Amino acid sequence: MDKIAVHGLKSFELAVIESLKKNESSILKRAQNQESQRSIIGTSASARDFGENDVWHNWAGNISFKPAKIFNPKSVQDLKDYVKAAQKDGKKIRCAAEGHTWSSLSMTNDYLVILNNLDKVTVEKRNDGYVVHAEAGAEISQIDEVLENHDPPLTITSMTVLDNVRIGGVVATGCHGARTESRTIVDQVVGLQIVTGDGELHEFSDEINRDEMNAARVSLGLLGIIYRVSLRVEPMYDLRMIDTYPLKSNFNAATLKNLIENSDGLEIFYWPFNSSSKETEKLWIKRWIKSIEPATLSDLQQVFLRVAQSASTKIAHDFYQLILESPEKTPSITNLAGKVKLIERDEVWKAPNAIHYQAGIDNIPCYDLEFAIKADKDFENVVTEIDYVFNKIYDYAKEGKYPINLVVEMRILKSSSAILSNGYDEDPDAIYFFLEVLSITGTPLFNEFTTELAQRWMQKYNALPHWAKSWEYLPNITEYIHDKLGERINKFEAVRVKYDPNNMFFDNESLKRVFYGTK
Numbered sequence: 001m002d003k004i005a006v007h008g009l010k011s012f013e014l015a016v017i018e019s020l021k022k023n024e025s026s027i028l029k030r031a032q033n034q035e036s037q038r039s040i041i042g043t044s045a046s047a048r049d050f051g052e053n054d055v056w057h058n059w060a061g062n063i064s065f066k067p068a069k070i071f072n073p074k075s076v077q078d079l080k081d082y083v084k085a086a087q088k089d090g091k092k093i094r095c096a097a098e099g100h101t102w103s104s105l106s107m108t109n110d111y112l113v114i115l116n117n118l119d120k121v122t123v124e125k126r127n128d129g130y131v132v133h134a135e136a137g138a139e140i141s142q143i144d145e146v147l148e149n150h151d152p153p154l155t156i157t158s159m160t161v162l163d164n165v166r167i168g169g170v171v172a173t174g175c176h177g178a179r180t181e182s183r184t185i186v187d188q189v190v191g192l193q194i195v196t197g198d199g200e201l202h203e204f205s206d207e208i209n210r211d212e213m214n215a216a217r218v219s220l221g222l223l224g225i226i227y228r229v230s231l232r233v234e235p236m237y238d239l240r241m242i243d244t245y246p247l248k249s250n251f252n253a254a255t256l257k258n259l260i261e262n263s264d265g266l267e268i269f270y271w272p273f274n275s276s277s278k279e280t281e282k283l284w285i286k287r288w289i290k291s292i293e294p295a296t297l298s299d300l301q302q303v304f305l306r307v308a309q310s311a312s313t314k315i316a317h318d319f320y321q322l323i324l325e326s327p328e329k330t331p332s333i334t335n336l337a338g339k340v341k342l343i344e345r346d347e348v349w350k351a352p353n354a355i356h357y358q359a360g361i362d363n364i365p366c367y368d369l370e371f372a373i374k375a376d377k378d379f380e381n382v383v384t385e386i387d388y389v390f391n392k393i394y395d396y397a398k399e400g401k402y403p404i405n406l407v408v409e410m411r412i413l414k415s416s417s418a419i420l421s422n423g424y425d426e427d428p429d430a431i432y433f434f435l436e437v438l439s440i441t442g443t444p445l446f447n448e449f450t451t452e453l454a455q456r457w458m459q460k461y462n463a464l465p466h467w468a469k470s471w472e473y474l475p476n477i478t479e480y481i482h483d484k485l486g487e488r489i490n491k492f493e494a495v496r497v498k499y500d501p502n503n504m505f506f507d508n509e510s511l512k513r514v515f516y517g518t519k
């Protein structure tokens, strides 16, 4: 039965691609009627306008609330007007974008501003290269498209795997991609325009004031409403994307160091129970290397692949639901999923396609905990922590418990200069590994398991969680973050109080506890 299922599922993406190829001309005709090829394969799970009296909910479904009013602005003037109205009415303001954040950062009882209609994207040529200016509601795919169509074609340097999130949300929460030298995404940001507590638009950049810019880079919405983000971008290039599956037992710090030194980007996954025994378990290593070779797939084939990926993640979602009915079947189900998924690859893709290498990951609602941990010079602690999670999954399994069923994932980046980034470091050469564990929504014991992991990483490494992922359930976490941010809180507060003296944007209980250090 398993063999038949694996064969069927494994050939699924290929079958979809074949059938799409057969219907190529009619698909193309339809695509030409669309604004762009990307628009026919949008993977957005939650994109819709919220009416002013709606209950707002995030993608994961763990946060929902009814603010006094939801605003969908159409101009920067609207943003200024809301702030002035809120000032007059004694109301607070928080923002939301695509809602792909797990934590409660958007919550407010007062005014919620959703900038998804503000999505203009323009390109500027400067003496030292190109900069893209994107209104905060622009989807990453829109930015990619404008850059690809630019003459000469351009690309973002590093980005989230998902391309249907909005640049305002990505920047406000300090997100990251997988390109080591490029640091986190906010480290590519060269300018921000924010409507602050006085209801006026203020410009932030390193040239104007470096300290204020490093506070604004990851602001969590606390300096005001981000109206526009300016990112340094580069001429389009291709990336060779190599997927290999070495035995986990052969993976060590020397191997890792070699991979880091010889790749432009690196992502390491462990897919639980992908082999029949603990000793033969494999890792999935994904590397990106700049290439001058031509792209393996044509643009259209790339579109087909994304359609197929999106469809297969929908099937995977249904498949994983079996785990919730019978958690004891986790090893056989994740093993089967691994057999379908873990296929060697060595292909050349255009940079944006390689960065957003998997469409439809948000078709699988999931839990996600992620911490940034400072790597040792020789990367020994990176391997130690991967081993720790791996052994813990097996320890739990011995007791018939399966809290991790999707993936353990790790990306390695140089440190960030943003004061509130979880990968912040005064040493620009410091390297952080961003380690995360994911399970499908509803998985029993996820919180218990990840609390043990988080407590270890906090005690051993003073590590901080990703602001946008799940962290608020961890015991005493707000006091801990307050303590670990230490002087950085004071630095950020100095900027925050200047731009929001009446705390108009300070309306989130978790952030209040983080900043003031109280329960």
Ligand SMILES: Cc1cc2nc3c(=O)[nH]c(=O)nc-3n(C[C@H](O)[C@H](O)[C@H](O)COP(=O)(O)OP(=O)(O)OC[C@H]3O[C@@H](n4cnc5c(N)ncnc54)[C@H](O)[C@@H]3O)c2cc1C
Pocket: 059, 094, 095, 096, 097, 098, 099, 100, 101, 102, 104, 105, 106, 107, 115, 136, 137, 159, 160, 161, 162, 164, 165, 166, 167, 168, 169, 170, 171, 172, 173, 174, 175, 176, 177, 220, 221, 222, 224, 225, 226, 227, 361, 362, 468, 469
């Ligand atoms: C399937 C999946 C994959 C992901 N992959 C990655 C990844 O590869 N790397 C990574 O780092 N993260 C990743 N994330 C996390 C995701 O990138 C962040 O949650 C990001 O914030 C989502 O953007 P959004 O448009 O949904 O923003 P939202 O979740 O809607 O907003 C996030 C927060 O940003 C603030 N905000 C938004 N817009 C503004 C504005 N204009 N002004 C002021 N504040 C604002 C608000 O406080 C808001 O609460 C992933 C999430 C999911 C669900």
